[in-house]
Amino acid sequence: MSHLNITNQNFLSIEQLTDRYLSQTGRTEGQSDKAEISFQDVLKQKSLEKTSPEQELRFSKHASGRLNERGIELSDGQFKRLEDGVRRAGQKGIKDSLVIVDDLAFIVNVPNNTVVTAMDSTQITENVFTNINGAVIM
Secondary structure (H helix, E strand, C coil): CCCCCCCHHHCCCHHHHHHHHCCCCCCCCCCCCCCCCCHHHHHHHHHHHHHCCCCCCEECHHHHHHHHHCCCCCCHHHHHHHHHHHHHHHHCCCCEEEEEECCEEEEEECCCCEEEEEEECCCCCCCCCCCCCEEEEC
């Protein structure tokens, strides 16, 4: 069996690529003698980044409008509890969550860290919430 060795136009053969990138030491060309980082270390770091509050909780234009028209004002304590509820929902893998803080209900898109809509107990007439896959009561 013959091996294809393309030498024109700066193409490398499979053997040349194997020698260059898969040497016996397992290092690729250009890699330094820095301490190697395991996959588990990278996974832990990425997991911490997801659970840490990288981005501040946002309110969609719709949610902001609902807060204004319904006269809903959050205290600092309520806002902190809402953020904590969103964080907990994310830890449980919830994508679209109902977060209840006192007599206020918020539908939150957890991956985007965005409140989609908000209501107080006077607007919750049927006690039915759709398009959520989890709830957090704070």
